[in-house]
Amino acid sequence: MLKIDLKDYVYSDCAVSHNLDNSLPECYRENAERTIERFNALQTLFGGFRLTSGYRCPIVNDLVGGVIHSKHMEALAVDFVPLETPPQLVLSFVKLLPCVTYAYTSNGYIHVSFS
Template identity: 35%
Template sequence: MTEDRRNIALTPHFKLSEFLRKEDPMPAAGVLQNIERLANRLQVIREVFNRPILINSGYRSKAHNQAVGGASHSQHLDGLAADIVVAGVPAKTVQQFLQNWSGGMGCYQYYTHLDIRPEKARWT
């Protein structure tokens, strides 16, 4: 796909390109729909904190997921997950705020993994 397609706005503060790596092919339509759903959930967090959100890792191709040692059934593979940092806010503060997040949340020292799986899951 063209670079223009990657730069499409999903929400007022997130572009598709923030969830993709340049070297990966454009994901399938279903994955793109998942990324848009995820972006809408992250948009709410962006508005509450009123600070930019950096996406360290969004959608991962199978090859990229294997290269980074991701779980074989990672939510990243389906465009359902993002590892985020809220600018200027400690990860622990973000995690405490999101304690009622309805999907998956991985709590790490410098970032937070969020996914939109149908059930609540937590890990550190």
């Protein structure tokens, strides 16, 4: 299992392919650090995840079809694919956590928004 860091969390294939700056604003740094810590803790429990989306600047969020008030733009959300555990099992557990405000699975990935 590979724990993610801030560089991983803000990386975006979409931003790279469109030559966009997806840098994290300083005002969201604490959110990002807390989200990364939570994500890594979940990975430890469930055997690893592949992060598919972390922080998104508003332009990237629009390009990927994100919702207008996406928590990705506040560094309070992750999308990921579980590597060793069925998505529904991970989702069932995640939904019980008090720090989770919204979670769902779609097309094999899981989205989690944190408070």
